[in-house]
Each structure stands twice: as C-alpha cells, then as structure tokens.
Amino acid sequence: MKLLKDKILNEGKVIDGKILKVDSFLNHQMDVRLFNEIGKEFRERFSNDVVTKIVTIEASGIGIACMAAEHFGNVPVVFAKKTLGANIVDETYSSDVHSFTKNQCYKVKIAKRFIDNSDKVLIIDDFLANGCAALGLIDIVRQAGAEVVGVGIVIEKGFQPGRKVVEEAGVRVESLAIIEKFDNDRVIFKE
C-alpha cells in the first residue's frame, strides 16, 4: 500500500535500529484519512470473504478497526481488553499474551456475549512482530467456536516470526506494509 509506505518513510522514526515509531499517524496521533484508506484496502484484500465481526485489541487497534468496519458493511467491532474495569462482571474468554515491547505478560479478554459460533471474524491490529497478540485473539475467537477469516495488519516486521506463527495456526495474514529490515535508521520494505 503505497500511501502507507510513503507515510512510514516520511514520518516514521527508527530508534536504536529496532523500534519503528509511527506515533504521528498510527498509534498516538491518528490520521483518520489514512485509516479510511487502510480500511478500504483491508476490504479489497478480503473481498471474497464474509466477515460478520471485526476483533481488535486495545488501544491502538481500535481506531483502525472502527474505520475498517465501515467498509465491511458496518459490522460490529469488539476490542479485547487487557484489564477489565470494575463494571465488567461477565463471563469472558481470555488468553495470555506476552509483550516483548513492555517485557511482560498480560491477559486479553472478551466478554462471551460478543462472539458466538456463527461469527466469521476478521482480526485487525496495527503491528505484527512476534505474533503474540494475534495468537491470543485467534485463541479467543476459536474458544467461542467462531471462524477466523484472517488477520489484517497495518505494519508487519517481516524479520520477526509473527507471520510464521499465525500461518502455522492456520490463519491467513494480510499486511499492508511489510518491513524487511532496518538499515541503520532507514526502513527497507519487502519487495
């Protein structure tokens, strides 16, 4: 997706040769015009699939998922929570996720009421690196007996094992920008 790659090249910052900072348009400040194009692109990539629900994870997946949902006939979006507030007393599906960025484990949870075995779920997230968050969401969707249509990712770190672990779980991955490597402070995309 050219628009996205240009944005990454123009505004992304590589820190210590390993972290890509895109907080000016993706995960702190959000460029909603870009999000709209991202949503459109996800719809094209999954144009042959029925999608009844989009699942994402708080916080940075939410904006992208909502804007994408508009292109999937306004299907409901459910975001997995990392912690549950005092006012959630529901039965939940949960899965353990390890965050390499923060170097800690956390549980992700979704109330059982919001996914059932008739759902065909597209999982959307901003980044794919080690695949831990994606695997956690796949696990939750499958606990509900629902079908995972695929995983839609904005930026994939192609040099990390995320794609491999998700595909080994039998799930298709569509990433709008795949980074092959960081050459010092420069982003090199795959193909």
Add this chain to the structure above:
Amino acid sequence: MKLLKDKILNEGKVIDGKILKVDSFLNHQMDVRLFNEIGKEFRERFSNDVVTKIVTIEASGIGIACMAAEHFGNVPVVFAKKTLGANIVDETYSSDVHSFTKNQCYKVKIAKRFIDNSDKVLIIDDFLANGCAALGLIDIVRQAGAEVVGVGIVIEKGFQPGRKVVEEAGVRVESLAIIEKFDNDRVIFKE
C-alpha cells in the same frame, strides 16, 4: 439524540442502581453505524466552531473520536495514554486523573509534538461522571497553549458533578444523552 437514547434504553443495563453498562455498543463491542451518527451530531453541535484537532483518552474514546473526526474534515485525533510504552521517549504533557470506577489515580499523557498553541481542540469521551478525565485532558491542552473548543460526551451522568467542574473550568459541554437518575434498574433521561 434519540437513536442513542433508544439504544441505551434497549441495551443498557443498570447494575446495583449506579453503574450503566453499555458494553454491547459503546465500550467493548462498538456499533460503528451509531458512532457515525454520534460523530455527525457532534459536528452539528459544534458547527460554528473551528476544530483543528480532536483529543480523547484511551481506550473507549478512540473509536468515537476517529469516527467523529471524519465529520470534522478528517482532523487528526490524538489519544492520551494512561501508561506509556517503552518506545515513547518523547517530552510529554501530563495530568493526574482519579478514576472512581477503578478507585485509583493515574497519569494521562500526550507527547508535546502533537498539540501546539495554534490548535483548537475538541475533547471527546464516552462518559462524563465526575469530570476527572475531562479535566485532565483540558489541563493538557491548556499546558500546550491550545484552545479548548469544548467537550463532547456521549453519555453524561447528570446526577454527578462532571458538567459543573468542566463548566467551572470555562469549557462548554455537549452531551448526547444526559441521565437524570436511575430508578432502580431503569434509566431516566433529563428532559
């Protein structure tokens, strides 16, 4: 806003006579068609105002803010973070917020790069109760020397002091549904 009030009456659940649970459409599962109407309504309420940026707070404000931004000419959305990931090394504006729901204090932060003194900021959030989150966001916007155009709220608990404290800070509040009280398990709207 009739569509929203109907949704609250049909799907909201009052717990222990004091907590309104609207997680089937607002803050866990998200009804993006409703979010779109909410965005349209905010635009109407602030139709005489110039808005250059929308500021919200993670996580449940994000979807609403992004969909609203489409109606404000695709202005950027910035969400305040409750904790900062390892990859944020920026200078930030921060403010302390007390959460009554979770009975704890937390800091909200926004990187300084994303608000400046030319900005006219609309603050959007899902709930207004005690006004603590809204006051924290107003504080941050003003630290940046920017103007707060107003606070747009989806559901206001009219029996709590949120509106009063925000208005005393000199900021206009627009809430799309104002709850006067809970009559046992029933929601009674103001007017």
